[in-house]
Amino acid sequence: MRGDYPLNSTLRSSRRRLRATVVCALVAALVLSAAWAPAALAADPIKIGFGMALTGGLAANGKAALIAMQLWAEDVNKTGGLLGRKVELVYYDDQTKGATVPGIYTKLLDVDKVHFVVSGYGTNLIAPAMPIVMERKLVFPALFGLANNEKANYRGYFQIMPAGPRPALDWTATYLEVATRQTPKPQTIAIVGADAEYPHNALAGIRENIKKFGLKTVYDATYPPNTVDFTPIARAIKATNPDVVFVASYPPDSVGMVLAAHEVQLRPKMFGGGMVGLQFAAFLTKLGPKLNGIVNYDFWVPEPSLKFPGIEEFLKRYQARAAKEGVDPLGHYLPPWAYAYLQVLGQAIEGTKSVDQQKVAEYLHAKEHDTIVGKVKFGGNGEWATSRVLQVQFQGIDSGDVAQFHKPGKRVVVWPEQFKSGNVVYPYEKALK
Amino acid sequence: MFSLELLLNALVAGILLGGFYAAVSLGISMAFGLLDVVNIAHPVFVMLGAYAAYIMNVRLGFDPILTGVLFTPLFYGLGVLLYRVYYASFERKGAESLRGLVFFFGVLFIVEVSLLLAFGVDYRLVEAPYIGESLRIGSVGIAFRLLVPCVVGVALTGALYLFLSRTFYGRAIQAVAQDAFALRLMGANPFRVKGIAFGLAIATAALAGALLIMIGPVEPAMNREYIGRVFAVAVLGGMGSIGGTLVAALILGIAESLTATFSGPSWSVAVSFGVLLFALAVRPAGLFGR
Numbered sequence: 001m002r003g004d005y006p007l008n009s010t011l012r013s014s015r016r017r018l019r020a021t022v023v024c025a026l027v028a029a030l031v032l033s034a035a036w037a038p039a040a041l042a043a044d045p046i047k048i049g050f051g052m053a054l055t056g057g058l059a060a061n062g063k064a065a066l067i068a069m070q071l072w073a074e075d076v077n078k079t080g081g082l083l084g085r086k087v088e089l090v091y092y093d094d095q096t097k098g099a100t101v102p103g104i105y106t107k108l109l110d111v112d113k114v115h116f117v118v119s120g121y122g123t124n125l126i127a128p129a130m131p132i133v134m135e136r137k138l139v140f141p142a143l144f145g146l147a148n149n150e151k152a153n154y155r156g157y158f159q160i161m162p163a164g165p166r167p168a169l170d171w172t173a174t175y176l177e178v179a180t181r182q183t184p185k186p187q188t189i190a191i192v193g194a195d196a197e198y199p200h201n202a203l204a205g206i207r208e209n210i211k212k213f214g215l216k217t218v219y220d221a222t223y224p225p226n227t228v229d230f231t232p233i234a235r236a237i238k239a240t241n242p243d244v245v246f247v248a249s250y251p252p253d254s255v256g257m258v259l260a261a262h263e264v265q266l267r268p269k270m271f272g273g274g275m276v277g278l279q280f281a282a283f284l285t286k287l288g289p290k291l292n293g294i295v296n297y298d299f300w301v302p303e304p305s306l307k308f309p310g311i312e313e314f315l316k317r318y319q320a321r322a323a324k325e326g327v328d329p330l331g332h333y334l335p336p337w338a339y340a341y342l343q344v345l346g347q348a349i350e351g352t353k354s355v356d357q358q359k360v361a362e363y364l365h366a367k368e369h370d371t372i373v374g375k376v377k378f379g380g381n382g383e384w385a386t387s388r389v390l391q392v393q394f395q396g397i398d399s400g401d402v403a404q405f406h407k408p409g410k411r412v413v414v415w416p417e418q419f420k421s422g423n424v425v426y427p428y429e430k431a432l433k
Numbered sequence: 434m435f436s437l438e439l440l441l442n443a444l445v446a447g448i449l450l451g452g453f454y455a456a457v458s459l460g461i462s463m464a465f466g467l468l469d470v471v472n473i474a475h476p477v478f479v480m481l482g483a484y485a486a487y488i489m490n491v492r493l494g495f496d497p498i499l500t501g502v503l504f505t506p507l508f509y510g511l512g513v514l515l516y517r518v519y520y521a522s523f524e525r526k527g528a529e530s531l532r533g534l535v536f537f538f539g540v541l542f543i544v545e546v547s548l549l550l551a552f553g554v555d556y557r558l559v560e561a562p563y564i565g566e567s568l569r570i571g572s573v574g575i576a577f578r579l580l581v582p583c584v585v586g587v588a589l590t591g592a593l594y595l596f597l598s599r600t601f602y603g604r605a606i607q608a609v610a611q612d613a614f615a616l617r618l619m620g621a622n623p624f625r626v627k628g629i630a631f632g633l634a635i636a637t638a639a640l641a642g643a644l645l646i647m648i649g650p651v652e653p654a655m656n657r658e659y660i661g662r663v664f665a666v667a668v669l670g671g672m673g674s675i676g677g678t679l680v681a682a683l684i685l686g687i688a689e690s691l692t693a694t695f696s697g698p699s700w701s702v703a704v705s706f707g708v709l710l711f712a713l714a715v716r717p718a719g720l721f722g723r
Contacts, residue, residue: 059554223698232693263567263576286558326553
């Protein structure tokens, strides 16, 4: 047994050393982990999630919007990200189907654990996401929805489209502002639109405005979204002989209506209003001179009155990317706004130094934001505090060459006064010549 | 708002639209009506025809109709090939009903996604000097954009009708539709005859697609909007009756146009399908059904 002592003693001392080593290692690990914690957090990206129409009817715009959003993320990450963290976009194709939207946003929030969500493109795709963001009290920057928050009046909703505080009314009022300032003043109006969310909202708005501007409605109808032939509609409108025709249509219908109007020689004093699609290169180039005289809404065109800081540089980069991906080569309609709605979110995150939904929402309400589409100030309902819907008239288009639409003078801003770049050619027939 | 001028114009517009519907539906009438092949993918082949017309128009400046005619043999070959796959995988094994339907759904998605990858999601249009122009005969205006599809649709119907009633292969196709076994006893090969018929059905899509893109812009997913309409025409016409398809297409076109002109366009589709339901209640086999 004696002979065991030195062994026991050695064993004990080595155990002691081992224990000390383990304790030291644990302490060092704790200290190190504490020291590394902020660095590890800093490496976690801020995730922004959304569904986007990458296939289906609105995909042409959805893809263009996605390019703009990716450009924003690249720009932010190049300058160190937000709050020192990289930005990561997490997105899914909503297939232009409202039914896919609730599932996408639930997955983004519960599985992907995104920090913020923003909307996909268009009224019909924003509406199905609203109950989820409202239930979870999230900030929700939205991309081109008409009057999505009119009934809910949700505090976290922020619409980048400058329709104004009363979207359906303000949007359509601009068209009638232009019409009723002309001489001779128009007396009658025909209104027509697709059986879908946006046209319904637009038609509801213009019905109110018609009363305000003292016009008489002689035709008021909607058509199914898959209508093939628009000539019977154009002819029925022509039979009522209206002074003004307001059309709220989606892209394929807009083309159908423009062609049908030419074919049946529908010649009101003013024609256009709410036709989606007449802002895209694919349609501008194919319709060419048939667009002359149409007065239609827009949000940005390359007129000298709308040169905001950063927009031209953005468009150059977008156009280079769009050419490779085969989407709208002009990118004047949606991409600047898709970039801008992430700009305002980014500025609010930086401004509050926080990813807290409540704080970010309050910041977005309180401040004015500098973006590539100009200064953005949100009103109480999350719409722009003042409307900046433009009415643009197609003038002097003599071919389908896309290059002409990069330059000013073909889509002349006739409303509002602040951004006006030319006068309306009135009546419509005069501009056709 | 009623006037004789409006009525005449609505009738003419309906006839023009009907002619176009006939062109789009002929393939379904042949495949579904004569061969009992539920080719739910037919509208996507129409879309393929539309994109062929687009690419030839943009690259080579070809008129869409010319492209439609040029691509017809290619589509015929595609149809024959597709039928061979369908026959070997489903029909021969007697599994054509549900599995065959799933097969054509699969074909629909594959072609649609291929178009998406090749052309992107943007709307595509073609240019032709007559698009957007119209012809006036008295108080009736006729849009060339709709007149050309109608003329081509009627001509296509006439050609198919003559082929089926006057030629050996045409009669063989009608025979296989009636009794494939009896045809076999006569020494003909039903598989080969059905292959020819299915090839012809798909070949009509090349022209129908060219007509579609002439009328308005297209995008790959648009084919689904036409599934209901083309089957409605084929069923109303009497499943396999080529003349019946044209008559049914004209009835639906006129019903749509009259409703759009006089009662508000939002009712037009409802009225068309109401006509279909009424006709089927009176004649369950369709207007010219056997």
